[in-house]
Amino acid sequence: MQVSLIILAAGQGTRMNSDTPKVLHKLAAAPLLHHAMAAGRALDPARTVVVVGHGGDQVARAAQDCDETAEVVVQDEQNGTAHAVAQAAPLLADAPGQALVLYGDTPFIRPETLQAMLDARDRHAVVVLGFHAADPGRYGRLLTRGDDLLAIREFKDASPEERSLTLCNSGVICAEARTLFRLVSQVGNANAAGEYYLTDIVELARAQGLSAGVVICDESQTLGINTRAELAAAEAAFQARARAEALENGVTLTAPETVFFALDTHIGRDAVIGPNVIFGPGVTIESGAEIKGFCHLEGCHVSRGADVGPFARLRPGAELAEDVHVGNFVEIKNAILDQGVKVGHLTYLGDADVGEHTNIGAGTVTCNYDGVMKHRTTIGKRVFIGSDTMLVAPVTIGDGALTGSGSVITEDVPAEAVALARARQTNRPGLATKLFEKLRAIKAAKAKD
Ligand code: UD1
Ligand code: CA
Numbered sequence: 001m002q003v004s005l006i007i008l009a010a011g012q013g014t015r016m017n018s019d020t021p022k023v024l025h026k027l028a029a030a031p032l033l034h035h036a037m038a039a040g041r042a043l044d045p046a047r048t049v050v051v052v053g054h055g056g057d058q059v060a061r062a063a064q065d066c067d068e069t070a071e072v073v074v075q076d077e078q079n080g081t082a083h084a085v086a087q088a089a090p091l092l093a094d095a096p097g098q099a100l101v102l103y104g105d106t107p108f109i110r111p112e113t114l115q116a117m118l119d120a121r122d123r124h125a126v127v128v129l130g131f132h133a134a135d136p137g138r139y140g141r142l143l144t145r146g147d148d149l150l151a152i153r154e155f156k157d158a159s160p161e162e163r164s165l166t167l168c169n170s171g172v173i174c175a176e177a178r179t180l181f182r183l184v185s186q187v188g189n190a191n192a193a194g195e196y197y198l199t200d201i202v203e204l205a206r207a208q209g210l211s212a213g214v215v216i217c218d219e220s221q222t223l224g225i226n227t228r229a230e231l232a233a234a235e236a237a238f239q240a241r242a243r244a245e246a247l248e249n250g251v252t253l254t255a256p257e258t259v260f261f262a263l264d265t266h267i268g269r270d271a272v273i274g275p276n277v278i279f280g281p282g283v284t285i286e287s288g289a290e291i292k293g294f295c296h297l298e299g300c301h302v303s304r305g306a307d308v309g310p311f312a313r314l315r316p317g318a319e320l321a322e323d324v325h326v327g328n329f330v331e332i333k334n335a336i337l338d339q340g341v342k343v344g345h346l347t348y349l350g351d352a353d354v355g356e357h358t359n360i361g362a363g364t365v366t367c368n369y370d371g372v373m374k375h376r377t378t379i380g381k382r383v384f385i386g387s388d389t390m391l392v393a394p395v396t397i398g399d400g401a402l403t404g405s406g407s408v409i410t411e412d413v414p415a416e417a418v419a420l421a422r423a424r425q426t427n428r429p430g431l432a433t434k435l436f437e438k439l440r441a442i443k444a445a446k447a448k449d
Helices: 032-041 056-066 081-086 111-120 177-185 198-207 228-248 431-448
Strands: 003-009 047-052 071-074 098-103 126-132 141-145 148-153 167-176 212-216 300-302 318-320 325-337 342-354 365-367 377-379 390-392 395-397
Touching (some): 003 081, 032 056, 032 111, 047 056, 056 071, 081 177, 098 111, 098 177, 111 126, 111 167, 111 212, 126 148, 126 177, 390 395
Parallel strands (some): 003 098, 126 212, 318 325, 342 365
Antiparallel strands (some): 098 167, 141 148, 148 212
């Protein structure tokens, strides 16, 4: 069944008290918008249309970062949810199959819930996602009779009796695309808010002999973000679920409550994650790898048998092959470490390729930036980089070579060569004692003054 997604993301989100459009605030290191798009993407939609308004260009870019095939339409004035959906009509009014409306600020809808809505389309022309609210507040209320949804009443327009209902509208709605856009074009704005309510399509459908129904999900899935406090609570909820899922999937978390996941973190079975590890976007940890405490990882790939940390930082483009060892106070950025590479201590590798079984000594730095441009360092297989080597890029170290500790390497090193680039040592017998005596005399003279 072909599905088109319509994601409403034009609202400003006044209550966030922010210059940033609401849907770009981050939850689990990803814009809120990406959460809704990820849930929808699980249905393998043929088209995804994002309706933007406030901060339109920024929101459009974020949508395309998540899915480069996403299409964007602009709603210049926010005249209500039906008006927002209508902006997608030029793209989707004749689309075959189903249309599903999601909100960009509602991050926790599960793909299986959306699938249940598509399945319910066999029974109803319009399917609405509802939930039983602990505190129904200002949500739209669902008026039902048996299996049928009769109407959705917005809080502002509801009678006291209707307000006492606890079955509420999540905002997610599904119908055949052609039906949805036909109904939306008939919605008026004669209501308490003077807005075009998407919710009015239920009564319009019924008046035309079409049936409407409800799929009910847990309230936790329909949580919408309106304030920073809600965003913080949503972060806590996301992390609690991500930790539970990781444990369920066979990942060891020694202190689960101190580990923070991103929306797209992938961790294989039997991986071990120590305390206080933070995952930014784009991290994959393969089965059996170990991330020790206090590491910060982003945009990186750690293969089987590798171990990282404690206190290591892997930045975007860090690729660790099998059995790589990265120790404490090591930073790796845009660098490929082949199998068995060891980088034990106090090192920066940026814009580098390191061949298999090479050992990088403590305090090594790839000097990758000349103040204007970035340059690459290429290190071969089974190389030994002595401690405190400065590798001034662009530079290449051949297979099996060795650099002396403290070297500043500015020229390529041939395979199997020893490179020494430091001043030769001189020892002056007895000079230290004489020097100390002289210094003590100076100090004593100063004390007398
Ligand atoms: C809406 C529903 C209400 C439901 C509630 C669930 C309507 C009329 N009401 O109310 O029944 O219980 O959501 O949270 O649909 N948006 C646009 N353009 C607009 C207006 C809204 O893109 O012109 C977007 C917003 O950015 C937001 C979503 O649509 O993502 C919902 O809009 P909002 O104003 O929050 O609707 P509610 O009043 O909360
Ligand atoms: Ca809302």
